[in-house]
Amino acid sequence: MTTGRIEALWIKRAHRGVMDAAEQATLVAGLGLEGSASSGGTRQVTLLSLERWRRIEEELGHAVDPMARRANVLVSGLDLTDSRGKILRIGAARIRVRGETRPCERMDEAADGLRAALSAPWAGGAFAEVLDGGPVGVGDPITWETGSAEVHP
Secondary structure, rough: EEEEEEEEEEEEEOOOOHHHEOOOEEEEEOOOEEOOOOOOOOOEEEEEEEEHHHHHHHOOOOOOOHHOOOOOEEEEEEOOOOOOOHHHHHHHHEEEEEOOOOOOHHHHHOOOOOHHHHHOOOOOOOEEEEEEEEEEOOOOEEEEEOOOOOOOO
């Protein structure tokens, strides 16, 4: 079983608003990150792979703060590619990946060419729903649950 870790957490105060870095946060079942403007629906929490982000920076030719992606959770040690339907144990919580996060026009506001660089399959990360809530924090382990069922959107 592959184990990764949480590298960073961000909570969005308002739609199109500032992303606040946090050392600790709470995932709420059926809603997402407590205090986030993006709660509810199927995009309750968004994930970004640190390793994939590093490849994006290489493609762009310069460093870009991963907060620019506007994801909630930066993870290392896990590949999010083709993870739809899989369940992650993240800190004390469990989340189910619902799909791939596609880049929007805001990415080019953060860095020229970022939207195109994130357009490769799964480069922009994944979005998930919270199955079981609980506290999560930077440094917490994150692992795939075995036997995760496929979800059909």
